Structure formats: C-alpha cells, structure tokens
Amino acid sequence: MAQESLPHIFAAEQQSRWLSTHAGIWSLTGADLDAVPALSILTTLWDQPRWLEAYHLYDPRGSELFEEICQLPEYYLTRTENSILEVRAREIIGAAPVERIVELGAGYSKKTVHLLTEQVRQRGKGIFAPIDVGASGLLASQSAVRRDFPQIEFYGIHARYEEGFSAIDRSLPTLFVFLGSTIGNFNHTDFPRFFRALSAAMGPDDYLLLGADRVKETKTLEDAYNDSRGITAQFILNVFRNINRLLQGNFDSDKMRYHSWFNPQWRQIEMYAVATARQDIRFPSVGAAFQWQQDEKILVEISRKFDPHRLQEQLSFFGLAPVAHFTDPKQWFSVILFRKRF
Numbered sequence: 001m002a003q004e005s006l007p008h009i010f011a012a013e014q015q016s017r018w019l020s021t022h023a024g025i026w027s028l029t030g031a032d033l034d035a036v037p038a039l040s041i042l043t044t045l046w047d048q049p050r051w052l053e054a055y056h057l058y059d060p061r062g063s064e065l066f067e068e069i070c071q072l073p074e075y076y077l078t079r080t081e082n083s084i085l086e087v088r089a090r091e092i093i094g095a096a097p098v099e100r101i102v103e104l105g106a107g108y109s110k111k112t113v114h115l116l117t118e119q120v121r122q123r124g125k126g127i128f129a130p131i132d133v134g135a136s137g138l139l140a141s142q143s144a145v146r147r148d149f150p151q152i153e154f155y156g157i158h159a160r161y162e163e164g165f166s167a168i169d170r171s172l173p174t175l176f177v178f179l180g181s182t183i184g185n186f187n188h189t190d191f192p193r194f195f196r197a198l199s200a201a202m203g204p205d206d207y208l209l210l211g212a213d214r215v216k217e218t219k220t221l222e223d224a225y226n227d228s229r230g231i232t233a234q235f236i237l238n239v240f241r242n243i244n245r246l247l248q249g250n251f252d253s254d255k256m257r258y259h260s261w262f263n264p265q266w267r268q269i270e271m272y273a274v275a276t277a278r279q280d281i282r283f284p285s286v287g288a289a290f291q292w293q294q295d296e297k298i299l300v301e302i303s304r305k306f307d308p309h310r311l312q313e314q315l316s317f318f319g320l321a322p323v324a325h326f327t328d329p330k331q332w333f334s335v336i337l338f339r340k341r342f
C-alpha cells in the first residue's frame with residue numbers, strides 16, 4: 001500500500017505505526033481488528049454469568065440496525081441530544097477555543113455537523129478526526145465533510161478509542177467529543193480505565209464534550225430498549241451472527257429471544273439473549289465448546305443511566321473540570337463540556 005504524505009495528526013513517535021488504507025483514513029499497521037475480538041468473545045462467554053463486550057454489535061449489519069434504532073419513536077436519545085447540540089453548538093464552540101475536533105466512536109458523525117458548522121463560522125477552519133472501529137461510517141463521514149466543509153481538514157482514524165486518542169499529537173488545542181451516551185456501555189472497571197487514559201491523552205488547553213443519558217421514569221427507559229417494531233431485538237441478537245462469522249460458531253438465532261429491563265440498583269438497562277432451547281455451541285477453529293442451557297441468559301449490552309451532577313463530580317477526580325452543562329426541556333439528556341486541568 002502506498003504511504004500517503006505523513007498525517008499532521010499523530011505524535012512523531014507514532015507516525016510509523018499508522019498506514020493509510022483509503023486516502024484520508026488511517027489504520028494501525030499490523031493491527032488485526034479481528035484477532036482481539038475473538039479472544040474477548042471467548043473469555044467473556046466463559047465467564048459466570050456469560051456476557052459480551054458491546055463493540056461486537058457493530059458489524060456492518062449491526063451498524064445499520066443501530067442507525068434504524070436512532071429513528072425509532074421510542075428511542076429518544078439521538079433526537080434529544082441532536083436538538084441540544086443544534087441549539088447550543090454556538091455556545092459550546094465559543095467556550096472551547098480549539099483548532100481540532102476529535103470524535104470518539106463517531107459512527108456517521110451526523111450530530112457533530114452542528115459543531116463543525118460553528119467551528120467554520122467562528123474560526124474559518126479546523127481539523128476533524130473521527131475515531132471508529134467501523135470503516136463504513138468513517139468513509140461516509142469523510143465524503144460528507146469534504147462536500148459540506150471544504151475548510152475542514154479530515155483524518156479518519158480506524159481504531160479502538162484508546163489506540164486512537166493515545167496516538168494523537170498534543171500540539172494543537174483539541175475538543176474531544178464523545179456523544180450518544182456511549183459511556184453508558186462501560187461497566188464499572190471500563191469506566192475509570194477509559195477516563196484515566198483519555199485524561200492522560202489530553203493537553204492543558206483541551207476540552208471534552210460528553211453526552212450522557214439521564215435516569216428517568218422506568219417506563220420511558222424500558223420502552224427505548226424494547227421497541228414495538230422489534231428492531232432493538234434484531235440489533236442485540238445480530239451479535240451472534242457476527243460471532244459465528246468471527247469464530248466459525250453455530251449460534252442458532254431461531255433458538256433465542258431478546259429480554260431487557262431497567263435494573264434500578266445498578267441504574268442500567270440490561271440487554272440479554274435468552275436460549276429458548278438448549279444449544280450446543282462449538283467453535284471448531286479454536287477447539288472450544290459449551291452448552292447454552294435453555295433459559296440461560298447472556299448479557300449482550302448494558303446501558304447505564306446517569307445523574308449529571310454526580311457524573312461531573314466523579315470526572316473532576318480525573319482532572320476534568322465542568323465548564324458548562326446543557327440539557328433539554330424535559331431534562332432527559334445531558335451534554336456536558338469539561339476542561340482538562342493539571
């Protein structure tokens with residue numbers, strides 16, 4: 001593969017590790033994005049209770065289904081966060097004097113358009129670097145940015161969050177953007193590990209814009225993850241097709257159902273696959289097998305719900321000081337701007 005001119009995005013000692021796979025899209029050299037997932041799946045499926053890491057949901061079909069979820073009447077998160085960003089982008093960008101915007105887990109970067117619009121309006125230029133494990137979203141966002149924001153330089157980073165943000169050079173004031181309440185996927189060990197690493201990767205002039213879904217009435221929460229058209233069920237159960245592909249497994253989608261509920265003690269939606277009949281699961285490529293018993297649940301995803309004041313206090317212990325808090329009229333969702341302090 002031909003090496004493009006060196007990207008003005010990675011730290012000097014990182015440059016040689018990254019390779020341009022499409023013009024403007026960068027991947028870690030030698031990083032087989034499939035090798036680590038296989039190991040993650042095996043270790044968590046053998047845990048008690050069995051569970052899966054959420055990023056396995058986003059194969060091409062899963063990413064498509066998630067885009068459908070975002071359009072569902074019951075799934076208020078995307079719509080609510082988007083309206084907050086639309087109304088408050090001017091203030092957000094005004095409060096964060098940056099030259100670069102780095103988005104984590106960007107997907108198709110639809111909501112970030114409001115921030116790019118303001119960056120161009122207020123500063124005339126900027127750099128946009130989305131990080132995502134899915135290449136299709138990066139390519140779509142690249143063509144949209146080229147078309148609508150010719151003043152913005154685009155660098156797509158095809159990697160997991162930590163690999164991506166840890167490689168970025170610190171010479172430019174940067175706004176890190178982490179939207180959609182994706183932090184809700186992090187369990188209690190992922191959460192501190194993630195914020196420790198992100199804070200360490202941030203320079204003294206850097207900012208973080210974080211979207212977090214809030215605790216609210218149980219019915220509203222449960223409906224958002226159990227829609228009447230069954231799209232969420234398809235999205236969650238699709239993970240087993242992805243696993244079959246990655247590990248030559250034999251999960252049978254006709255012998256499982258979707259179940260979700262809001263666990264009030266942990267303040268999280270828990271999304272399960274339940275076996276409706278016993279399944280003898282085999283992974284011949286690694287010589288592993290287990291019995292998935294009838295009625296046994298596999299925890300496929302959690303979605304934690306937050307109290308924004310508690311969250312702000314908690315992040316202060318990672319060196320992130322709250323600058324501004326934006327919410328919607330119903331106070332269902334919070335978008336919080338933090339500044340890195342030393």
Ligand code: AVJ
Nearest residue numbers: 069180181182184185232303
């Ligand atoms: C992308 C993690 C924010 O938790 O609301 C939506 C994923 N799962 N419906 C969420 C999801 C089922 C979503 N996040």
